[in-house]
Amino acid sequence: MSEPAILVEGLSKRFGPVIAVDQLGFSAPKGAVIGLLGGNGAGKTTSIAMLLGLLIPTSGSIRILGEDMLKHRYRVLGRMNFSSPYVDLPRRLTPRQNLRVFASLYAVADPTRRIAELSEQLALGEFIDRPCGSLSAGQKTRVALAKALLNRPELLLLDEPTASLDPDTADWIRQYLETFRRQTGATILLASHNMAEVERLCNEVLMMRRGRVVDHGTPKELLRRYGRANLEEVFLDIARDRSQPVAAPSEEARPEAG
Numbered sequence: 001m002s003e004p005a006i007l008v009e010g011l012s013k014r015f016g017p018v019i020a021v022d023q024l025g026f027s028a029p030k031g032a033v034i035g036l037l038g039g040n041g042a043g044k045t046t047s048i049a050m051l052l053g054l055l056i057p058t059s060g061s062i063r064i065l066g067e068d069m070l071k072h073r074y075r076v077l078g079r080m081n082f083s084s085p086y087v088d089l090p091r092r093l094t095p096r097q098n099l100r101v102f103a104s105l106y107a108v109a110d111p112t113r114r115i116a117e118l119s120e121q122l123a124l125g126e127f128i129d130r131p132c133g134s135l136s137a138g139q140k141t142r143v144a145l146a147k148a149l150l151n152r153p154e155l156l157l158l159d160e161p162t163a164s165l166d167p168d169t170a171d172w173i174r175q176y177l178e179t180f181r182r183q184t185g186a187t188i189l190l191a192s193h194n195m196a197e198v199e200r201l202c203n204e205v206l207m208m209r210r211g212r213v214v215d216h217g218t219p220k221e222l223l224r225r226y227g228r229a230n231l232e233e234v235f236l237d238i239a240r241d242r243s244q245p246v247a248a249p250s251e252e253a254r255p256e257a258g
């Protein structure tokens with residue numbers, strides 16, 4: 001059997017007294033789409049930053065595409081990429097200029113052609129030569145995704161890929177990601193607060209609370225286990241530390257209106 005795309009064991013990160021990630025462990029087979037869910041402060045962004053080699057773990061190990069990330073990250077960084085709404089591209093450069101810089105960092109062959117390809121696929125044409133600082137949130141997200149796909153990554157890490165997008169653009173991005181995964185066989189790990197998105201895209205979901213994975217499974221398994229109709233309800237059960245679904249309050253128990 002081939003090595004998993006991601007293998008994380010006993011991964012922890014402390015910031016002084018704060019334990020942001022606490023003994024995290026999971027593996028992602030190649031070609032999987034893994035959802036990382038958890039409330040604010042659960043440790044999703046810190047985990048992604050460690051997977052990217054941007055933060056040094058306090059302890060634990062990370063293997064990506066068969067390489068030890070802590071010892072040999074330069075062997076594997078060129079085969080992965082990421083996008084996050086929290087990381088802005090240089091604002092004075094246009095998307096085309098930004099993409100050129102990143103294409104040279106990733107040593108992309110024939111960057112002009114690759115940028116034209118992505119510009120067409122992600123419909124960047126209308127604003128590709130305007131400064132990034134002047135773009136709307138949705139336009140910036142598409143540019144960030146183009147940057148993340150420049151090097152045809154085998155592993156794509158996405159932090160909130162559809163944050164601040166209107167429903168139509170968000171749906172379009174999800175469809176794009178599905179097609180990208182199907183056509184390339186890439187592995188995707190995405191952190192999201194959008195449960196419908198996770199239900200649609202992911203074959204495995206990791207539920208995080210206080211830096212730990214407190215439950216995991218396919219969306220269907222989680223729905224069955226918690227007896228819920230959608231992942232949003234499962235998420236609330238887990239975030240509020242209810243191992244069993246709780247019945248809605250009866251009419252008498254509800255506070256009086258007005």
Ligand SMILES: Nc1ncnc2c1ncn2[C@@H]1O[C@H](COP(=O)(O)OP(=O)(O)OP(=O)(O)O)[C@@H](O)[C@H]1O
Pocket residue numbers: 015018019020021038039040041042043044045046047
């Ligand atoms: N540089 C830092 N210094 C100190 N504490 C930090 C730092 N980065 C993160 N933390 C803390 O680590 C915990 C996990 O934060 P993290 O950003 O990973 O959560 P998250 O799941 O991505 O949250 P959100 O959904 O709000 O983005 C939080 O308590 C946060 O305050």
